[in-house]
Amino acid sequence: MSEWLHQYWWAIFGVVASCIYVAWRMRSDGVEGSFLHRLLLALFPVLNPGSAEFKQLTPRALWLVLVGLVFVALASLLVSVLSSG
DSSP, X not given: OHHHHHHSHHHHHXXXXXXXXXXXXXXHSXXXXXXXXXXXXXXXXXXXXXXXXXXXXXXXXXHHHHHHHHHHHHHHHHHHHHHHO
């Protein structure tokens, strides 16, 4: 067991540090609501209507993200078709 901990300390540190960071964000944002609502806003602060990121979110930005996701999906499909052929 100690050999496994010695070998994968970085994964354990990453998971623990990520959980601590998300818990800190959930407590420091001051958002009221259920646990899942606070978790969602801690992971995606752009969804919080009181944040500065939300105010920068414009319809043009949403369209650009959507178009980018479509391009990524098409590229992934093209790579999988060409590699299997």
